[in-house]
Amino acid sequence: MAKKNMIQREIKRAALIQKYKRKRKNLKEQIKKAQISKNKLNYNMNYKNYLGIVHYAEKENRCWMTGRSKGFYRDFGLSRHVLREMAHDCLIPGLHKSSW
Known part of the structure; x- marks a missing residue:
């Protein structure tokens, strides 16, 4: 059987997850919108190298x-x-x- 403090810690974590669930969802949506607008930028602003990683084009x-x-x-x-x-x-x- 688990220690009582470990059980209480898990209960506290579950409560924190529920408390900040809406805030986390809103932040994820904002990040998604920012990524979409970034991808609409001019092609010369970013490009993919041979590994598929996006880098900013440098002069x-x-x-x-x-x-x-x-x-x-x-x-x-x-x-x-x-x-x-x-x-x-x-x-x-x-x-x-x-x-x-």
């Missing part, structure tokens, strides 16, 4: 000279190729190729 960082997206340095807004060339030509102040 990809691109080099402002070549448009390359890989090897991008945020501090300069350049790809690694252009950054190296400009550093060799002394076009970026304070940046030089290290050697040791």
Whole structure:
């Protein structure tokens, strides 16, 4: 047989479930409405990846000279190729190729 405090705890939980049943139902309906309105947004706002998980589309960082997206340095807004060339030509102040 269960302890008396465990029985009382279950009774208390059942009472709380009944007390907040209507509030929980209203919140679930509001969430459902918000999800429906979110899905009606522009396609570019969200997309599904190969796992089927919805993510927000983010603007990809691109080099402002070549448009390359890989090897991008945020501090300069350049790809690694252009950054190296400009550093060799002394076009970026304070940046030089290290050697040791």
